[in-house]
Amino acid sequence: xxxxxxxxxxxxxxxxxxVKGVQFxxxxxxxxxxxxxxxxxxxxxxxLVVLDIAASRDHRPTxxxxxxxxxxxxxxxxxxxxxxxxxEEGQAILRAGADKVTVNTAAIRRxxxxxxxxxxxxxxxxxxxxxxxxxxxxxxxxxRGGHEATDLDAVAWAHEGVERGAGEILLTxxxxxxxxxxxxxxxxxxxxxxxxxxxxxSGGADTPQxxxxxxERGKADAALAASIFHDNLQGxxxxxxxxxxxxxxxxxxx
Amino acid sequence: MKxxxxxxxxxxxxxxxxxxxxxxADSFRAPTPExxxxxxxxxxxxxxxxxxLMRQLGERGMIEPLRERITRxxxxxxxxxxxxxLFCASDExxxxxxxxxxxxxxxxxxxxxxxxxxxxxTLERPVxxxxxxxxxxxxxxxxxxxxxxLPGATGLADAEAALCDHGGRxxxxxxxxxxxxxxxxxxxxxxxxARLLENFLRxxxxxxxxSGRSHGAAQ
Numbered sequence: 001x002x003x004x005x006x007x008x009x010x011x012x013x014x015x016x017x018x019v020k021g022v023q024f025x026x027x028x029x030x031x032x033x034x035x036x037x038x039x040x041x042x043x044x045x046x047x048l049v050v051l052d053i054a055a056s057r058d059h060r061p062t063x064x065x066x067x068x069x070x071x072x073x074x075x076x077x078x079x080x081x082x083x084x085x086x087x088e089e090g091q092a093i094l095r096a097g098a099d100k101v102t103v104n105t106a107a108i109r110r111x112x113x114x115x116x117x118x119x120x121x122x123x124x125x126x127x128x129x130x131x132x133x134x135x136x137x138x139x140x141x142x143x144r145g146g147h148e149a150t151d152l153d154a155v156a157w158a159h160e161g162v163e164r165g166a167g168e169i170l171l172t173x174x175x176x177x178x179x180x181x182x183x184x185x186x187x188x189x190x191x192x193x194x195x196x197x198x199x200x201x202s203g204g205a206d207t208p209q210x211x212x213x214x215x216e217r218g219k220a221d222a223a224l225a226a227s228i229f230h231d232n233l234q235g236x237x238x239x240x241x242x243x244x245x246x247x248x249x250x251x252x253x254x
Numbered sequence: 255m256k257x258x259x260x261x262x263x264x265x266x267x268x269x270x271x272x273x274x275x276x277x278x279a280d281s282f283r284a285p286t287p288e289x290x291x292x293x294x295x296x297x298x299x300x301x302x303x304x305x306x307l308m309r310q311l312g313e314r315g316m317i318e319p320l321r322e323r324i325t326r327x328x329x330x331x332x333x334x335x336x337x338x339x340l341f342c343a344s345d346e347x348x349x350x351x352x353x354x355x356x357x358x359x360x361x362x363x364x365x366x367x368x369x370x371x372x373x374x375x376t377l378e379r380p381v382x383x384x385x386x387x388x389x390x391x392x393x394x395x396x397x398x399x400x401x402x403x404l405p406g407a408t409g410l411a412d413a414e415a416a417l418c419d420h421g422g423r424x425x426x427x428x429x430x431x432x433x434x435x436x437x438x439x440x441x442x443x444x445x446x447x448a449r450l451l452e453n454f455l456r457x458x459x460x461x462x463x464x465s466g467r468s469h470g471a472a473q
Contacts, residue, residue: 002375002376002419003367003371003373003374003375003420004373004374004375004394005373006373006374041444046373046374047373071268071269071272072272074442075273075276075441075442075443075444075445075447075448076396076442076443076444077396077398077439077442097268097269099266099269099301099398099442119303120302121301121302122301122302122303123370123400124301124370124372124398124399124400125301125302167370167372168370168372196365196368196369197368197369197370197372198368198370198372198373221368221372221373222373251374251394253390253393253394253445
């Protein structure tokens, strides 16, 4: 018996439609979230992440409706977030049908948010998303969708976030995001070996070998990707069989 | 058959409702003891904190009615925290008492592995199980827990129908006549989870009407 490593497709949305871009810019439409969710659920995804990258208050009701539509298609877990700043906003995400709420910018501005969410819903429902960019010998955490640098070291922030109540880290390499040059295994390993909770690696996925690398060298517990799944460049069955054959514990059957 | 989903203010009720609906089963939400009166089967879907669950059930006056129905033989399925509620107490909330159907307590998983135990894991199945009938031996189920009952916690040799291992072995499925529970989330566990829920419905159908309800048998 061993815990399977997870393969997680991510739907970046503008609230209602899936969008994609390179390094957080140049967005274009990539489909209906509920349709993609149904397909990934059927094809063997282990979990789904849905993010509202516009994250404007005006669009929040639209995003909550998107979560409801997506959750209705799933028999696998769902994480959702984007611009979540308060306990009430987190609760709305979970009430709409998500199993976990992801928080990013607001947790850096006010780290107590992690504790509030964790005490109310349990650590298993709180995902701390960190956007990290290399800065010399370490990595710096960014906020506001990657637009604004902070003073925080990404690895140290991950550690603090877990102390404050996060039950999982969603770690995005801004250097790799959208580039298809493979995950940042060094960053992922640095965080994974520092924190006591699961780490989802994100940014840069292209080939099955990239996933093998991030599980083996990056010590990731899960790996997340978007466009390679949206564009059918990778299928879950073949990808998981590739990994299972190389000794990575995988849930191969749906 | 009337399936009550215990509503206590938190939890993952919509997911369980949808999973049952996909199997063609109707369920209704039971936020009060009165709502349980009609139930042919009861599901307690739980996420969150043991103390919060027990206090919520207490405030709603649900603890005695639940205990009475479970012991009387109304088919019961506790999911995740809903399974943990069957025990006397939990390390997660030492001041709060569980339903006390079983004498043992719920323990913190050892910190030698990453916690929460989050993701898909396989089961060890020491005894035959109706809940797992038709589920392949190597099937994966979705877990999200930092606490669990350790083997032996039910005090019954045959009731611990499946175990899991994450830093140490723990009870993954309880099956003791009409009293059932899963530490994983069947409603989030793809086809394997759907099969388990279907098996519970079949089990419940078998027992429906045999549990001494005064107002007649189930449809």
